[in-house]
């Protein structure tokens with residue numbers, strides 16, 4: 001198990017807007033991180049991505065693969081788990097986030113930790129997006145279980161169930177909250193965000209014809 005270097009980040013958020021009714025999922029946060037304009041096209045203009053079918057096929061495959069992980073007890077034991085909740089739906093009006101956590105683990109030091117199974121190989125890029133998802137789960141768990149959450153785990157199924165441990169820092173939490181606020185600034189205020197910095201993402205983007 002490898003520990004991860006924390007994000008270097010200066011916090012800018014103050015507090016969440018109280019004018020909120022909608023909730024978003026960790027997947028929507030990841031899409032926003034891929035390109036902020038996805039949030040605008042999907043949530044403000046209500047234009048879905050034309051990838052639903054492909055997405056459903058991938059999702060179905062991912063769910064199947066997740067169920068096929070056989071040595072879960074071994075994985076849990078290795079990371080100091082003494083108790084667990086599986087497939088936990090958690091929502092928070094305060095955070096404006098809802099989602100299903102694969103596993104909420106109680107560790108032998110009395111803290112809780114999310115364990116997320118990913119049908120993916122480990123690499124630095126996916127790790128950063130999964131890390132944000134893990135922080136979101138941690139915030140949801142802290143609020144709903146009212147217990148400390150200091151770290152989380154990601155299991156990479158396609159890398160022989162490699163486990164990555166994430167120690168959450170204040171900066172990780174601030175950054176994640178800022179991203180949530182940024183998303184709701186777009187959704188609630190109709191703010192049109194800048195394009196992604198990485199133009200190669202635009203090449204086969206489903207929004208490229210309307211994205212100016």
Ligand code: SF4
Nearest residue numbers: 035037195202205211
């Ligand atoms: S075309 Fe590029 S900037 Fe526009 S939504 Fe797609 S990825 Fe983002």
